[in-house]
Amino acid sequence: MRPRNLLVMLLILLVIAIAIISPTVYAGYNDLRAAQMAESQKQYSSAAALYESAANKLFWRNDLWGKAGLADYQAGDNQNAIRLLEIARQKKSISAQGWDALGSAYWNTNDHTSALLAWQTGSQANPSYAPLLDHLAAAYDQQGNYPSEQTVLEKRLAIGDDATSHYRLGLILTLSDIRRAQMEFTAAASLDPEFDSAVQTLTATLNVAALQSNPSQRLVVIGRGLGLVNEWGLASKAFEEAVSADADNAEAWAWLGEARQHEGQDGSAELGKALALDPRDTVVRALRGLYWKRQGKYAQALAEYLQAAQIEPDNPVWQASIADAYTQTGDLVSALAAYQKATTLAPNDATYWRLLAMFCADNGVQVLDVGLPAAQKAAEIAPKDPQVLDALGWTYLKAGYPTSAQENLQKSIEAAPDVALTHLHLAETYLNEGNKASAFNELNLARQLDANGSVGQFAAELLKQYFP
Secondary structure, three states, X not given: OOHHHHHHHHHHHHHHHHHHHHHHHHHHHHHHHHHHHHHHOOOHHHHHHHHHHHXXXXXXXXXXXXXXXXXXXXXXXXXXXXXXXXXHHHOOOOOHHHHHHHHHHHHHOOOHHHHHHHHHHHXXXXXXXXXXXXXXXXXXXXXXXXXXXXXXXXXXHHHOOOHHHHHHHHHHHOOOOHHHHHHHHHHHHHHOHHHHHHHHHHHHHHHHHHOOOOHHHHHHHHHXXXXXXXXXXXXXXXXXXXXXXXXXXXXXXXXHHHHHHHOOOOOHHHHHHHHHHOOOOHHHHHHHHHHHHHOOOHHHHHHHHHHHHHHOOOOHHHHHHHHHHHHHHOOHHHHHHHHHHXXXXXXXXXXXXXXXXXXXXXXXXXXXXXXXXXXXXXXXXXXXXXXXXHHHHHHHHHHOOHHXXXXXXXXXXXXXXXXXXXXXXXXXXXXXXOOHHHHHHHHHHHHHHOOOOHHHHHHHHHHHHHOO
């Protein structure tokens, strides 16, 4: 064939190819524009389908598979997000955000192994993309893999300051390097004031721990501090190390039993071991009493507290615990006597006067003769304490003085606006006065502030009863 004829033939074939391909390409770009519009309007499912359609038509645009996967992840379709993001991965076009979403999608479907692998691989490919390291650290934390979490947190902080990462690293370091842990806590609090309260608790804990010459006891102190900030996984590890350091440390075993319960385990074996080691340790008795209370076995809890009171007869804590156990068993006479004994042992401590007042008000026991004077005594000792003001207001209501009740409950809320119980008490005061509009507002606040607790549930019941 002559060169001229060959050129003509090639041109003809090119025209035919363009004629065939152009509609597909045109449709692909239409899909892409529609996908971008849907995504901007947060119609993520539609955007995902359109991105996938565009990716099939614009075969050289491998990045569109990742966009489709991200849109499906935004839509909450984890399985389809995984399918699309894995295609993007195979085509070597997955972005840092894509790796992050792929790991999260796997995690949401309980495929934690694949999730970790995605975040690990993604962070290696994108070492400066912080969210990948944040998710990886959180996953290790949830699994209790603290050495790996520490490594990831240190990489995260090498990228830039982050309050949560400083705080988490400080928590892990409490078990190995107290001084460095304190530095991390200080950094966390300086970056985010929301960490102030926890940091103060942990700093005080570490200061006390540093004074302990006994390694096992030092770990017990650290574990208790971690428990105070609700870090029971690390607390459990601290107590495990404490019993390893000294297998005869009864308190370490008792606290390990407590930590086990917070992790969803039974803990009774550790508590039994603690009792066998030292039946006269009041911490052991107290934690065993708490165990029985959680089991709803108040008679057994009472027996533990009575033993503690025999060991430390001048400690008002045990009398208050005995009183609470008696209340749960229905013996209100003995409960009243125990609360009164606690106030005798600690006459200048508002806590026990408040507990006595609340007992009387909650149970309708000698409210005028004992409860109200106890509440007034507590207010005399601690006039600005929001809990005391709440108890005073509640006792005034039960004693038949709604105006004084409302005044003190409102003062309590001004001092501590996020306490659900006080809002519930104020709501009941308003209901008593027939002020249903104000009661409605307070009940809603109580329900919101304690959505999953007993106060919130009771507020919800009152809302159904009075506002059907």
